[in-house]
Amino acid sequence: MNYLVFQMDLEVGNPEENRKIIERWLEANYNDDLDVVVLPEMWSTGYALEELKEICKVDGNQSTEFLQSLAKKFNVNLVGGSIVVLEDKDIFNRAVIVNRMGEIVHTYDKMHLVPMLDEPKFLTGGLNQVEVFELEGVKMGVIICYDLRFPEIIRDLALQGIQVLHIVAEWPLARETHWNTLLRARAIENQMYVVASNVTGTKLGVKFAGCSQIIDPWGDIVQKLDQEVGELRATLDLEKVPQIRKEVPIFDSRVPEKYRKL
Numbered sequence: 001m002n003y004l005v006f007q008m009d010l011e012v013g014n015p016e017e018n019r020k021i022i023e024r025w026l027e028a029n030y031n032d033d034l035d036v037v038v039l040p041e042m043w044s045t046g047y048a049l050e051e052l053k054e055i056c057k058v059d060g061n062q063s064t065e066f067l068q069s070l071a072k073k074f075n076v077n078l079v080g081g082s083i084v085v086l087e088d089k090d091i092f093n094r095a096v097i098v099n100r101m102g103e104i105v106h107t108y109d110k111m112h113l114v115p116m117l118d119e120p121k122f123l124t125g126g127l128n129q130v131e132v133f134e135l136e137g138v139k140m141g142v143i144i145c146y147d148l149r150f151p152e153i154i155r156d157l158a159l160q161g162i163q164v165l166h167i168v169a170e171w172p173l174a175r176e177t178h179w180n181t182l183l184r185a186r187a188i189e190n191q192m193y194v195v196a197s198n199v200t201g202t203k204l205g206v207k208f209a210g211c212s213q214i215i216d217p218w219g220d221i222v223q224k225l226d227q228e229v230g231e232l233r234a235t236l237d238l239e240k241v242p243q244i245r246k247e248v249p250i251f252d253s254r255v256p257e258k259y260r261k262l
């Protein structure tokens, strides 16, 4: 499965410009045998939290429709990062997954809101549990940034059978060590591929970590960026998932009846 992951430097509060950045980037980096393209968290707006409601009202569904037309134009599946969506009075931070035909196959609203970035003041946490989606017959999951700190939901996805976990993020440089460590831990403890797209650059006084990366089910880093704008390009060898789960059979060794329900 051939992946292309964008590490983006976005324009805060400017969805139109960010759509142009993504389209130009994909035009420059596209190739015919691509299966999945991954974008970061809140790529259309960044953390323009005070303006989000107004942006949502003016911009409407344009970013969702953009993802759908992009997928069709380039004949590629999109883990389309996340975008903000206004529903009644609530703003959700929503990951959108689109297949090659431009059909939305899955959405996920960020469940855990980040106090350090003031999210609870402006956003509503997702109401639904995490669910699996399929692209090209492969079971996958997506979570959003701070969710990475909550292994419960990732185990939930692993037990639902995912082989690839996507993390779309705007993770600050101040906590870069946490980012790198938790991504790797999630790959090792769940024996699955982890594909992480983060932003880079300094926005509204926050420097973002970059460090987008792909980690295999053994915990080895397949590819990783530093702080530059750029992309990861890698082929995931999905045979590794059952191989490693056979070699170290943690899913067979689990004793859930002994675990306290938290």
Ligand SMILES: NC(=O)CCC(=O)C(=O)O
Residues within 6 Å of the ligand: 041, 114, 116, 117, 144, 145, 146, 147, 149, 169, 170, 171, 172, 175, 178
């Ligand atoms: N955008 C985010 O969710 C940032 C998460 C973060 O800063 C952290 O977990 O630390």
